Amino acid sequence: MSNFNELNVYSGPDSLKKYFDPDSQPPLPLVELPEYLNPYYQDGVRIYAKMMTMHPTNNVKAMPAMNMLQSSVVPGKTKTIVEYSSGSTVISMSMIARAMHGVQDTRAYLSNKTSEAKLRLMQFFGLNISLFGGPSQPEPYDERGGIQSARRIATESDEVLNPNQYENNNNWQSHIRWTGPQIFKQLPEINVLCAGMGTSGTMTGLGTYFKQAKPSVVRLGVCTAPGDRVPGPRSFALMKPVEFPWKEAVDTIEEVNSYDSFSLSLDLCREGIVCGPSSGFNLAGLFQMLEKRKKAGTFPELAGPDGSIHCVFLCCDLPYQYIGEYFQRLESEKFHPIQNEKLTRVDLYRYDESWERSPVVLFTHFYESPKSRSQDILSMLVLRPQCFVVDLRTATDFNSWHLPGSVNIPLQSLDSHTPNPFSDPSVLEAEWLELEALLKEQSVLDKLRDQHVLVICYNGDTARIATSVLRAQNIQADSLRGGHRALKDQGLWGDGGAESVGEKSYARSAVSVTPIPLQTN
Incomplete structure (x- = not known):
C-alpha cells in the first residue's frame, strides 16, 4: 500500500490504471459521524464510516475485483470475463477489466429477481446480461443456478475467465492487502470493526487482517434478519455453504432488518454520507451490538487506553440504484410531498x-x-x-x-x-x-x-x-x-x-x- 500520490493526480499513458489501483491512491476516506448521528456519543463511542464508495467504481467490491483479475487474467489470451453477481462485483470487474487489462467483454449472470434499476445500470456499463430463475442467491454447485453455469462456460474455452467470487480466495484476501491496512493506518486506536456478510469476503478479509494486526479489535459481522432482504448481505442460514473461513474472522453476529437498513442509510445520505442500504445495514448492526453491550454494562471491555470506543463500519455502495426501494420500504412521512404532483401526468412534451x-x-x-x-x-x-x-x-x-x-x-x-x-x-x-x-x-x-x-x-x-x-x-x-x-x-x-x-x-x-x-x- 504505497499511497504516494498525495495530490491525487493521475497522468501519463497509464493514468487510468493508476486511477483504479489502490496502491496509487490516497486511502479512501474515513469519516466520523457527528453526535446527532451517533446515539452513543455521550457514552464515549466514536463511530467512523469507511467510504468504500469513493473508489472509482463506487463500491466495496472494487478491491476484490482488482485482486481476482490481477491474479487470473492471462495477457493476450483472456477475452471474456463471466461472473454471477447481483451487481457491484461484476460492474467493478467490467470497469477494471477494461482499464487494467484491456478486456472489453464482461458478462453478468444474475437472478431474474434483480431490479430493473440494476439491470439498466449493468447495461449502462456495457455488460452482457444473462438471467437465471430460482433463488437469487443459489448454492454454488447447484446445476440449475447461475454460479455453476458461469463456472462451466469458463471450462469450455481458455479465452473465458470466471473469477468466481464465491470461491476465489483473492476475493477476501484483497481486504488483507488493501482495506484492512488502510483502516489501521488511518485509525490505529480502532476497537470495533463492522461489515456485512454476503459472500463474506469483506468480513473474512478484514477479520483475518485485524486478528493479526490488532487482536483486541471486536469483529462484528452483520446478516439479514430471517425472511427479510437487504441488497447484498445474506441471512445467517445462507452462510452455511460459504467456503471462506468467515467463522474464524468474526467474534459476534447481528441480524438486521431491511427497514432499519434503509432508514439509517437515508439519514446518512441526507447528512452528506452518501451510501446505499447495505451501509445503513452495517450501521444498524453496530447500533444493535452497542445497545446490548450498554445494557449489559460491558462497554468498558470495548474501550481502548484513551477510554473511548472507536468503531468503524463500511459504506459499501451508493443509494441511487435502490431509490425505488426506499419509497417502498419507508413511510411516506420521510419524504416531502411533491407540490403540483398532477403536473407529472400532463405537459409531457418538450x-x-x-x-x-x-x-x-x-x-x-x-x-x-x-x-x-x-x-x-x-x-x-x-x-x-x-x-x-x-x-x-x-x-x-x-x-x-x-x-x-x-x-x-x-x-x-x-x-x-x-x-x-x-x-x-x-x-x-x-x-x-x-x-x-x-x-x-x-x-x-x-x-x-x-x-x-x-x-x-x-x-x-x-x-x-x-x-x-x-x-x-x-x-x-x-x-x-x-x-x-x-x-x-x-x-x-x-x-x-x-x-x-x-x-x-x-x-x-x-x-x-x-x-x-x-x-x-
Whole structure:
C-alpha cells in the first residue's frame, strides 16, 4: 500500500490504471459521524464510516475485483470475463477489466429477481446480461443456478475467465492487502470493526487482517434478519455453504432488518454520507451490538487506553440504484410531498424557444407581403400556400376580430380572463388535457399534416402548449409570442376593434366568422 500520490493526480499513458489501483491512491476516506448521528456519543463511542464508495467504481467490491483479475487474467489470451453477481462485483470487474487489462467483454449472470434499476445500470456499463430463475442467491454447485453455469462456460474455452467470487480466495484476501491496512493506518486506536456478510469476503478479509494486526479489535459481522432482504448481505442460514473461513474472522453476529437498513442509510445520505442500504445495514448492526453491550454494562471491555470506543463500519455502495426501494420500504412521512404532483401526468412534451415566434412572422412566413402599408392592411393579407392559422380564443372574441384565413378552435378551458397556465397548475392541467385530446384526433392531424401551423391565443402561453402538443405529433407548428395582445401592441388591432385599423369591410363582410371545425372543407 504505497499511497504516494498525495495530490491525487493521475497522468501519463497509464493514468487510468493508476486511477483504479489502490496502491496509487490516497486511502479512501474515513469519516466520523457527528453526535446527532451517533446515539452513543455521550457514552464515549466514536463511530467512523469507511467510504468504500469513493473508489472509482463506487463500491466495496472494487478491491476484490482488482485482486481476482490481477491474479487470473492471462495477457493476450483472456477475452471474456463471466461472473454471477447481483451487481457491484461484476460492474467493478467490467470497469477494471477494461482499464487494467484491456478486456472489453464482461458478462453478468444474475437472478431474474434483480431490479430493473440494476439491470439498466449493468447495461449502462456495457455488460452482457444473462438471467437465471430460482433463488437469487443459489448454492454454488447447484446445476440449475447461475454460479455453476458461469463456472462451466469458463471450462469450455481458455479465452473465458470466471473469477468466481464465491470461491476465489483473492476475493477476501484483497481486504488483507488493501482495506484492512488502510483502516489501521488511518485509525490505529480502532476497537470495533463492522461489515456485512454476503459472500463474506469483506468480513473474512478484514477479520483475518485485524486478528493479526490488532487482536483486541471486536469483529462484528452483520446478516439479514430471517425472511427479510437487504441488497447484498445474506441471512445467517445462507452462510452455511460459504467456503471462506468467515467463522474464524468474526467474534459476534447481528441480524438486521431491511427497514432499519434503509432508514439509517437515508439519514446518512441526507447528512452528506452518501451510501446505499447495505451501509445503513452495517450501521444498524453496530447500533444493535452497542445497545446490548450498554445494557449489559460491558462497554468498558470495548474501550481502548484513551477510554473511548472507536468503531468503524463500511459504506459499501451508493443509494441511487435502490431509490425505488426506499419509497417502498419507508413511510411516506420521510419524504416531502411533491407540490403540483398532477403536473407529472400532463405537459409531457418538450418546448423550444425557436417555436415561439414574434408578430413579424406574420409577414415573413405566413402571409404574402402586402403591396402597400395602408390603414386597411389586414384586408389585404393573404395566407401563403401550405400555411394554417389556428385561433384558440372563444367564438365571441374570434368573431369580434381575427386574422384573415384563420380557423377558430375555441377551448372550453380558455377565455380572456383565464389565468396564465404557467402560473396556475390547474389551468395548465385543464388546457393540456383538452389540447392533447383535441389535437391528437386523426381528422385534425390529417388536416394539419404538411402544413406550417401558427397558433394564436390571448397572451401566447396556451398557444405555446398547443405547439408543444402538435410538435410531438410531428406537425410543424409555431406559437405567436404574446398572442392576440401582441398583435394589439403592434397596431394591428385596437380598443375600437377592427374598425380602428380600417378592417370594417373585412370583419362585417366575411363569409363566415363562426367557429370552423378543422375537419370542415
